[in-house]
Amino acid sequence: MAKILKTKEICTNIWEFIIEAPLIASKAQAGQFLILRLHERGERIPLTLADWDPEAGTVTLVVQAVGKSTREMVERFGEGDEIRDVVGPLGLPSEIKRYGTVVCVGGGVGIAPIYPIARALKAAGNGVVTIAGARRRDLLFWLDKLDAVSDELIVTTDDGSFGRKGLVTEPLRELLEAGRVDKIWAIGPAVMMKFCSLTASEFDVPIVVSLNPIMIDGTGMCGVCRVEVAGETKFACVDGPEFEGDKVNWDLFLARLAMYRDLEEKALEAYRATTEERL
Amino acid sequence: MTIVPRKTPMREQPPAERIRNFHEVPLGYTPEEAVQEAKRCLQCKRAPCIQGCPVNIKIPQFIRRIAEGDFRGAIRKIKEDNYLPAICGRVCPQEIQCEAVCTLGKKFEPVAIGRLERFAADWEYEAGVEIPPPGKPTGFRVAVVGSGPAGLTCAAELRRYGHEVTIFEALHEPGGVLVYGIPEFRLPKCIVTQEVENVRRLGVEIRLNVVVGRTVTVDELFADGFHAVFVGSGAGLPRFLEIPGESLVGVYSANEFLTRVNLMRAYLFPEYDTPIKVGRRVAVVGGGNVAMDAARTALRLGAEEVMVLYRRTEAEMPARAEEVHHAKEEGVEFHFLVNPVRFLGEDGVLRGVECVRMELGEPDASGRRRPIPIEGSNFTMEVDTAIIAIGNSPHPLIPRTTPGLEVSRQGTIVADDLGVTSREGVFAGGDIVTGAATVILAMGAGKRAAYAIDRYLREKYGRKGAG
Ligand SMILES: Cc1cc2nc3c(=O)[nH]c(=O)nc-3n(C[C@H](O)[C@H](O)[C@H](O)COP(=O)(O)OP(=O)(O)OC[C@H]3O[C@@H](n4cnc5c(N)ncnc54)[C@H](O)[C@@H]3O)c2cc1C
Ligand SMILES: Cc1cc2nc3c(=O)[nH]c(=O)nc-3n(C[C@H](O)[C@H](O)[C@H](O)COP(=O)(O)OP(=O)(O)OC[C@H]3O[C@@H](n4cnc5c(N)ncnc54)[C@H](O)[C@@H]3O)c2cc1C
Ligand code: FES
Numbered sequence: 123m124a125k126i127l128k129t130k131e132i133c134t135n136i137w138e139f140i141i142e143a144p145l146i147a148s149k150a151q152a153g154q155f156l157i158l159r160l161h162e163r164g165e166r167i168p169l170t171l172a173d174w175d176p177e178a179g180t181v182t183l184v185v186q187a188v189g190k191s192t193r194e195m196v197e198r199f200g201e202g203d204e205i206r207d208v209v210g211p212l213g214l215p216s217e218i219k220r221y222g223t224v225v226c227v228g229g230g231v232g233i234a235p236i237y238p239i240a241r242a243l244k245a246a247g248n249g250v251v252t253i254a255g256a257r258r259r260d261l262l263f264w265l266d267k268l269d270a271v272s273d274e275l276i277v278t279t280d281d282g283s284f285g286r287k288g289l290v291t292e293p294l295r296e297l298l299e300a301g302r303v304d305k306i307w308a309i310g311p312a313v314m315m316k317f318c319s320l321t322a323s324e325f326d327v328p329i330v331v332s333l334n335p336i337m338i339d340g341t342g343m344c345g346v347c348r349v350e351v352a353g354e355t356k357f358a359c360v361d362g363p364e365f366e367g368d369k370v371n372w373d374l375f376l377a378r379l380a381m382y383r384d385l386e387e388k389a390l391e392a393y394r395a396t397t398e399e400r401l
Numbered sequence: 402m403t404i405v406p407r408k409t410p411m412r413e414q415p416p417a418e419r420i421r422n423f424h425e426v427p428l429g430y431t432p433e434e435a436v437q438e439a440k441r442c443l444q445c446k447r448a449p450c451i452q453g454c455p456v457n458i459k460i461p462q463f464i465r466r467i468a469e470g471d472f473r474g475a476i477r478k479i480k481e482d483n484y485l486p487a488i489c490g491r492v493c494p495q496e497i498q499c500e501a502v503c504t505l506g507k508k509f510e511p512v513a514i515g516r517l518e519r520f521a522a523d524w525e526y527e528a529g530v531e532i533p534p535p536g537k538p539t540g541f542r543v544a545v546v547g548s549g550p551a552g553l554t555c556a557a558e559l560r561r562y563g564h565e566v567t568i569f570e571a572l573h574e575p576g577g578v579l580v581y582g583i584p585e586f587r588l589p590k591c592i593v594t595q596e597v598e599n600v601r602r603l604g605v606e607i608r609l610n611v612v613v614g615r616t617v618t619v620d621e622l623f624a625d626g627f628h629a630v631f632v633g634s635g636a637g638l639p640r641f642l643e644i645p646g647e648s649l650v651g652v653y654s655a656n657e658f659l660t661r662v663n664l665m666r667a668y669l670f671p672e673y674d675t676p677i678k679v680g681r682r683v684a685v686v687g688g689g690n691v692a693m694d695a696a697r698t699a700l701r702l703g704a705e706e707v708m709v710l711y712r713r714t715e716a717e718m719p720a721r722a723e724e725v726h727h728a729k730e731e732g733v734e735f736h737f738l739v740n741p742v743r744f745l746g747e748d749g750v751l752r753g754v755e756c757v758r759m760e761l762g763e764p765d766a767s768g769r770r771r772p773i774p775i776e777g778s779n780f781t782m783e784v785d786t787a788i789i790a791i792g793n794s795p796h797p798l799i800p801r802t803t804p805g806l807e808v809s810r811q812g813t814i815v816a817d818d819l820g821v822t823s824r825e826g827v828f829a830g831g832d833i834v835t836g837a838a839t840v841i842l843a844m845g846a847g848k849r850a851a852y853a854i855d856r857y858l859r860e861k862y863g864r865k866g867a868g
Contacts (some may be wrong), residue, residue, distance in 0.1 A: 145616050150812055159573055164675035166573075191674055207573040208611035224664065326500035338665065339569050339677070341612055343581075343637040344657035348648055355641065355648060360798070374648055377749025381650045382754040 123160070124208040126182060129191055129200055130179030132263040133178055136186045136231055137196045138172075144179030146210045152218060152238040153332065153364055156181065156210030157340040167191050168337045168359075170235035171211060185264075190389035197397070205385070212340045213363045216330070218242045222304035223249040223298055226272070227290050229261065229310025230256055233264055234330060236309045241271040243307075249273050251297060255290035255310070259283035291317050298325040306330070308367060312376055319367030331367035333358045335378055350374050402647055406509040409438040416730045420700045423585045423668055426727055428514075432472070436634045439468035441505065442512045449502040450514060456845045457638045458482045462501060469518055471526070476521040483518075484554050485844060487526065487592050490519025492583060492690075493841050526595060529773045533828060536563030537660045544569060544627040545605075546613045546799065549577020549634030549848075551831025551843035553600050557644055559631075559852035560603040564858070567627075568600075569799040573630055574664060577635055579840070581664040582656070585649075586701070587724075590663075614802035619827060628862070629811055629826045629868040632814060633847060636832035638794040642686065646744025647789070651680065652753030655687070655695045655790035657740050662698055681705045681783030684754055687790035688713065693724040696733045696787045704786070707733045712740040712759050712772040740774065755781045793837045805828065811836060820850030821857075 128140040146156055155170045173182035187193045199205065216239050224243050228236030232253050244250045252272035256262045257280045269275045275284030276293045286293065290310070297303050298321065306329040308318035315331040322329035335347045335358050342360035349358050350371035356362060412428040413419075419426055430438065444463040450460040459478055493514035495501075503511030525531075534692055541632035542565045545552045548570040550622045556566045558676050568782035574580050576593045579587050601607060611617060619630050637653035658677070661667040665675035679702040688711035696707045708729070711718060714737045718725060729735070738759040747752040760776035761770035800808040805814040813836055820828040830846030 145611070149616060163666070163673045207610050209571065209573070209612060209616070211615060212612065248720065273780065317652045338660055339572065341637075342798070343639070344660050344790040345639045345641070346657045350648060355643075374749060377650055378648065382676050383679065385670065389674060389676065 123204045123206060125202055126199060126203050129196070131196075132184070136184060136261070136263060136274045138184045139185060139195075140180050141183065141205060141208065142179060143208050143210070144231070147174045147179050147181050148176045148207070150174040150176075150181060150195075150211045151215035152286045153216030153235075154211035154213045155340075155363065156183075156208055156212060157207050157337065159207040160191065160199060161206050162291065165191055166338055166340065167195070168170075168205075168212075168334070170236035170332070172187075172230050176373075183232060185230040187375070190393045193390065194393060200355060214360060214361070216242065216307070216364055218246050220247045222303045223251065223302050224307065225294060225303050227294060227306065227308040227310065227314075228252070228254050228268070229290055229308075229314040230261065232308075232310030232314070232332075233262070233268070236307060237264060237267055237271070239307050239309075240268060243269045244273075246259075251276070251303075253278065253293050253316075257281065267400060274341040280300065284285060289317075289398060290314060291321050294318060295314045297320055298322070303327050306367075306383065310378065312372065315367060316370075317374040319370065319372075323368040325328045329367040331366050331370065332363045332364060333370065336381060337373065403610065404505070404509060408510045408513040408516070409434050409441075411475045411513075417731070419586065420731050422698075423701055424590050426586050427572050429523055430516055430520045432470075435467050435517060436470060437515055438513050439754075442468065443504055445504045449504065450512075452501040453499040453502040453840075454482075455598070455841045456482045458499075458518075464512065464514070464517055464698055465718075467521060469572065472521060472524045476525045476671060477531070479518060479521055483767065483841075483844065484557050485550060485596055485840070485846075486518050488550070488579060488588060488596060489841050489844070490515050490522055491592075492721075492839075493587050493828045494839065496514035498723045498841075500521050506784070509553065511722060516847065526592075527545050530595075530599055531553075532599060533561065535560040536603050538565070538859070541565065541628045541862070542619065542626055543565070543629045543631065543854060544622045545631045545633060546619075547571075547577060547635055547831075547833075548575035548597070548607060548632040549633055549635050549843060550830060550840045551833075551847040552577070552631065554844040554847035555830065555851045556605045556853075557600050557603055558848050560605055560637040562851065562854070562855040563728050566604075567606045567608060569613050569617070570607060570609050571610055571612040572664065575607050575609065577633075581660045582691070582694070584659065584663055584698050586697070587694065604854075612798070616640060616799040619799065619803040619806075623826065624811055628858055629828065631820070631847070631854060632703065632799055632822075632829040632842070633831045634796060634799055634825065634833045635843075636793045636795045636813075636837040638796050639789070640742060640792045640794055641789055642791060644741060644743055646746055646751070649744050649746040650749055650753040651678075651785055652744055652787045654684075655691045655788050656793065658695050659691075659698065662702070663753065668702060678786070679704050682782075682784045683707045683786040683788065684741070684782065684784045685709045685788045687792070688718040688720060689713065689792070690724055691792075692788075692790035693720045693728050693733075695790050696721055697724075697728055697731060698733055699786065700733065701798035708782070708784075709733055709735050710739050710741060710754075710756065711735065711737050713761060713769065716739060717769045740772065742779065745781065751785060753783045754787055755779055761844070775793065780784075793832075794838065795833050799833075818849065820830070820846060821853055826857070828857075
C-alpha cells in the first residue's frame, strides 16, 4: 500500500501525484520507473520516477490520462487514498557523466521524465539545453522546474500558442547544425523519439531514448516489453528503458504498442459505463 | 488378498465441459475412494517409493493410515517431510518418481500415491489445518528472497528452528510459479493462498513488491541486520527461439501468456483490467508442462484449434503424463518432430509459422536423442497466435548485484546440496540453482538450506543465539 499525499492537475489531462514510497525514494535514480497497481483488479502500470525526495520518503509521478487505468487513477484516486501495490525502482538508471553539452528533449508527458535526467546531467557538470514541446500551450507543464536545471530552455508548441511554433526536431536540428552538441536525450511519443533519432544520426551525435512498451511484471519475467535494438531482442524493463535511439526498430516498437488497442478501448468503455452509473 | 489391478479412478470434469471453464479438472477422491485405493498398497517392507520421492515422504505409513480411516494421522505423517502436499499431490510428476518404482506397478497400475497425498491434504483443509508451533526464538533474522516453493518451505522450516524470517517477493502476490505459471484448472489459486497463509501463521513476514537487487540489495539486507539470506528466486527468464519474427504481435512467451491469465486474471477481462488476446489458430512450441498449460489455457480462452509443436517425439516429452493425457482429451493437436524456423507476419502481426521437420539422431547430453532438421522439409502453417514454451532461465539480477556470488555458465547460482554458496551467509536453492525443475525439488532444496542456515548461524554465533 502506498498513500497518495498530493494530486494536482498540472495541465490539461496531465496530473502530478506525490506518493509515499520511502524505499523507492531512497534508491531512485534518473531514468528509472516504478510499477503500480491501483486495486485488486487493476493492471500493472509503469510510470517514470519524475522526482523524489529521500528525506520525505516520497516520489512524484506525472500521469497522462490516456486509457482506462490512467483515467481511473486521476479520476478516482485522490489525496489520502491508498494505491494497492507499488514496486520499484525498476530499469537501469540513465548513464550520467560529463559529456560536454547535452540536449534534453521532452515531448508531451515526456517533459516529466526528462526533468530528473536534465537535473542529474547538470549536476554532473554538463551544459544542458532543454527543449520542451507540446501540441498546445495548455499541455505544457514544469517549465519552471526545467528552467532551473538547464542553461537554456527552448519551448515549442505545434500551433504556436506558446514559445516557438513547430516541432521539437527543429530547434534540435539548429543546435546540431551549430555543432555544439555532444549527446542527446529524447523522451516523448514514439514518433517524436524516432524523428529525433533520425535527426541525430544525420549529425552522428549519440542519442538516448526512453522506450515505453507495454509491460506486465517489469522484472524481466514475461518478455512482453521486448524491443529490437541493433538487431537484438532486449527487454525494456531490465535492459532499458533507455536505448540508443538510432538503433531502435521503431516500426516493430509501434506495432507492439498497438497490440491491445481494441481491448484497451473496450476496457475504457466498460469503465465509462461504471462512471455513468455512479452519476 | 485379491489385488485390484487398476487405480481407483478419480472423477473429472468431462472434457467438453471443462474447456469452457477454468475450474479444476480432477475432482479428488471421496473418503471411501481414498480408503479403497489406500488398501491397494502392499505395504512392502522395502518401500522403494520412499526412495523414489525426492523428499522421502514415508509413503506406506501415510497410506496405511488412510486405509485405516485415520486421515489426521496420514496428513501428519506426510507433513513430517512435505510442507505443500496439496500442491505436490496435484503437480508432482509421480509417474517418474514414487509411482515409477511402486512394487505393485511392476505387474499392475501402481498405487495412486499422488492422488492419496492430495486427498489427505484436501481433507485437512476441510477439517482444519494444524500449524506446528515455531521453535524457541533464537534472535537470528533470516531474509528469504522469493516466495515460490523453495522460499516458502525454507521460511517455514526456519521458523521451526526459531529464527525470525522475512520473505521478500518482487510480485504483488506470493507463490512464485504456483501463482503466475500453473493455471487455476490444474492448481486452484485458493490452495496456494491457503499454503501461504499457513506460512504466515507460523510467524513469517511476507513483504511483497520488493525486487531484491533493485529496491534493496543482498548487501543491504545484511547491513539491515539480517544474519543470513536464502535466495529462492527461481528461473523466471523466458527463453525465446531466436528466430526471425519472434517479436511480431501475436507471439507470446509462455510466461507472458500464463502471467496475464493467472496472476493478472485476464480471463476475467474487462472485470479485471489486464487484457489477453488469443486467436483462432494457436501454435504452442515446446513439450513440457509449460507448453501443456499454455495449450490448455488457449483452448479455454476460446481458440478453435491449438497445436503443440514439439521437435522430438511423444516419448521424449518432459510434461507430466497426466497433462498430456488431459490435453489430448481436450482436443489439443500434437505435431511431433517439427520445429519452427521463422514466424511470418503482415504489418507487424503474426500470420503463420514456417517449420522444418526433424528426425532423431544420436543421444545428446541429456540422454535423449538429438533432433536434427531434415533439409528441404520446410512447410508453413497458418496461425494467428504462437506461444513459446521452450523453457526458462535463471534471472541475472541477484547474481549481478551480489558481489562474491559464484554463478555457472548457464546463469544458475553455484550451491552445494545444502544450498551453501560461494558467499558467506548466502544460501540458495530451487530453480535458481538447478535451472527450471520441479516444485518438489525446489521444496526439498528450501528445506535442506534451512537446516544449513541454522547450522551456520549456530556455528558462527555460538549456541546462545543472536540476543
Ligand atoms: C517505462 C515506462 C514509463 C512510463 N512513464 C510514464 C509516465 O511517466 N507518465 C505517463 O503518463 N505514462 C507513462 N508510461 C505509459 C503508461 O504506462 C501508459 O500510458 C499506461 O499504462 C496506459 O494505461 P491505460 O489503461 O490508461 O491506457 P491503455 O488503455 O492501456 O492505452 C490507451 C492508449 O495509450 C496507448 N498506450 C498504452 N500503453 C502505452 C505506453 N506504454 N506508451 C504510450 N502509449 C501507450 C495505447 O496504445 C492506447 O492508445 C510509461 C510506460 C513505460 C513502459
Ligand atoms: C507453467 C509452469 C508449469 C509447471 N508445472 C509443473 C508441474 O506440473 N510440476 C512440477 O513439479 N513443476 C512444475 N513447474 C516447475 C515448478 O513450478 C518450478 O520448478 C518451481 O516453482 C520452482 O520453485 P522456486 O521456488 O525455485 O522458484 P519460483 O516458483 O520461480 O519462485 C521464485 C519467486 O522469486 C521471485 N523473485 C525472483 N527474483 C526476485 C528478486 N530479485 N527479488 C524478489 N523476488 C524475486 C519471483 O517473483 C517468484 O515469486 C512448472 C513451471 C511452469 C512455469
Ligand atoms: S515487463 Fe515483463 S519482461 Fe519486461
